[in-house]
């Protein structure tokens with residue numbers, strides 16, 4: 001093992017010793033200790049799914065980027081691997097930034113990433129140089145760095161290669177700040193995975209205030225092309241763009257050798273506090289899937305500020321679909337149902353006006369399936385109180401009939417940043433909510449994933465109950481099940 005990797009591994013193990021698990025995820029991927037951001041190199045290679053991630057193994061703050069590594073046979077249970085990549089070349093001395101992984105004709109795993117170098121490591125304000133690098137691996141775990149494959153082009157922001165093959169050619173999309181200061185996606189092509197040529201500026205964000213498009217991703221779905229990216233930084237409007245970092249997409253048409261033509265405006269993928277830098281991949285039966293990062297560059301997580309030894313997690317893996325009206329939906333992969341342990345089936349019933357029904361007394365990892373007939377519901381809100389403690393701390397998730405939205409309200413959570421996020425309710429009389437609750441997060445999926453809201457939530461100490469509550473009217477529940485969930489580590493001592 002390279003000495004930089006070995007040193008980072010040792011430092012991370014030491015930090016792991018003092019990790020506090022009160023909010024550490026039970027069924028989400030997170031670094032064993034330290035900081036995590038973007039999912040990287042999502043791939044199926046030699047019979048296993050591989051998920052790498054941006055990782056600072058030395059502390060719970062962002063710092064020189066390494067790639068952490070986990071793998072899975074089924075996308076349900078996972079195994080930890082030693083760190084995959086550390087800064088070790090001149091061109092990645094300031095961080096092994098985000099990238100992707102594909103299998104080459106020679107059967108090796110090809111990892112493309114951005115090498116970041118600070119012009120003056122003592123003063124980052126002097127800027128950086130970003131180049132695209134390659135590393136290959138025979139086993140998916142141990143990498144051989146090949147150095148730069150796309151050299152510096154004078155653009156300070158030029159990063160996050162996402163590679164795919166289409167009609168016998170390799171393509172790479174990259175995020176950039178163009179010479180005109182606008183957020184752009186650049187397209188490169190390669191016949192052999194090694195030599196890359198600039199094809200064109202594939203997309204330029206029409207908004208004046210967007211200067212960079214991080215983590216672009218281009219994929220075909222239902223005969224259309226989805227271009228996902230993370231625009232920095234459109235101004236917040238209403239419930240939109242509320243975070244310092246938000247992720248979204250446009251849908252359009254593209255063919256090799258041609259320009260990308262967008263058919264839609266930009267839309268957010270998820271409306272919560274923490275969903276950024278998503279990356280797509282294909283399951284082995286060719287379902288398009290995505291992992292996002294739940295963390296924040298802007299607002300430190302409570303597990304960081306409270307000294308818990310870790311910060312951030314990935315979302316659960318979600319399946320993507322495109323609706324007829326070109327809306328990208330995202331919903332937990334069906335295989336996650338394998339994590340279900342005990343099922344509490346409350347059937348169909350009416351919760352009277354101003355009543356509370358305790359669904360769980362004390363659980364920290366569970367999966368809620370709730371269906372409500374809104375035409376027979378008078379309650380002003382259909383509200384779930386999650387992570388509720390005896391002292392009254394709680395996180396609210398629900399449907400607000402006045403403004404027709406689905407919200408997550410962290411005002412009384414316990415720790416960390418407060419605040420409210422909401423997605424527009426897609427409409428219809430049958431409200432269907434799927435809510436995944438982990439020790440420090442909640443992910444809400446509305447009507448089969450037409451919208452989602454994902455937020456980190458850090459509960460107060462004590463038993464955490466789950467309550468369904470009505471306000472000034474009754475709730476017509478058509479179906480309600482709550483499943484407690486198992487952990488995701490193949491070796492349960494792992495965590």
Ligand code: FRU
Pocket residue numbers: 037038054065097098099114159160214215276277
């Ligand atoms: C997005 C991002 C990427 C970059 C990486 C660095 O979250 O800023 O653009 O490659 O994180 O950690």
